[in-house]
Amino acid sequence: MREMLQKHLDLIECPVCQAAKRLWTVSEGDLTDTRIANGKISCPQGHIWQVTEDVLRMDKEKSEEEMIFNDRPLTGFPSEPTESERGDFLMEFDKLTSEFIKFSEKPLIVKGNSVLFFKYMPTNEREIIVVHPDEGVLRQIQELVARKMMYHNVSFIRAEDAQFIPIESYTIHIFPKDVKNVKPDDFVATLNPTMQGETYWTGESSSLILHQK
Ligand SMILES: [Zn+2]
Numbered sequence: 001m002r003e004m005l006q007k008h009l010d011l012i013e014c015p016v017c018q019a020a021k022r023l024w025t026v027s028e029g030d031l032t033d034t035r036i037a038n039g040k041i042s043c044p045q046g047h048i049w050q051v052t053e054d055v056l057r058m059d060k061e062k063s064e065e066e067m068i069f070n071d072r073p074l075t076g077f078p079s080e081p082t083e084s085e086r087g088d089f090l091m092e093f094d095k096l097t098s099e100f101i102k103f104s105e106k107p108l109i110v111k112g113n114s115v116l117f118f119k120y121m122p123t124n125e126r127e128i129i130v131v132h133p134d135e136g137v138l139r140q141i142q143e144l145v146a147r148k149m150m151y152h153n154v155s156f157i158r159a160e161d162a163q164f165i166p167i168e169s170y171t172i173h174i175f176p177k178d179v180k181n182v183k184p185d186d187f188v189a190t191l192n193p194t195m196q197g198e199t200y201w202t203g204e205s206s207s208l209i210l211h212q213k
Helices: 083-103 115-120 135-147
Strands: 025-027 039-042 048-052 055-057 108-112 128-132 154-158 170-174 187-190 198-202 209-212
Touching (some): 055 135, 083 209, 115 135
Antiparallel strands (some): 187 209, 198 209
């Protein structure tokens, strides 16, 4: 059985030429037929992307830095809510995550400030691709995912949130900086109260808002 990231490569396009769906060549490093932990993948046009300790770096080609750690663990909240806001938010967040985890068989793509998502969502068997521009944040999420015994189902991609739009997926945007490219079925937790869509919950200060488009 193929594991992540090997399995999710079928869903991922080359950021440069968008041509490589299901046509990746995997080469070099610590890899097996089922899993890629360290190595390189290249598209048919020859664009080469590095995998380092389970993180696929798609923000720049041939990215050869050492593994990047996070020096300061993040809470996941974009700004600190009051205790009661935090409690209310997490209760609603738990209901919604439980719902959309059941909602579709397609892999979930999680973009934006996703520490909070992985901290508080219920443990589940869904396949998930996490996209974040900061590898330090991805390393923190790797630990959260490992603690929930979900590591075998999750892939980690370093890329800008707006970049990398895989096909056949259901996307969750957690506190996105901008919400371009949001599709009708996407779930959005946003700081922007002017966003279109149904509002599920707002804190007293309107600093935390959940939307489903
Ligand atoms: Zn390419």
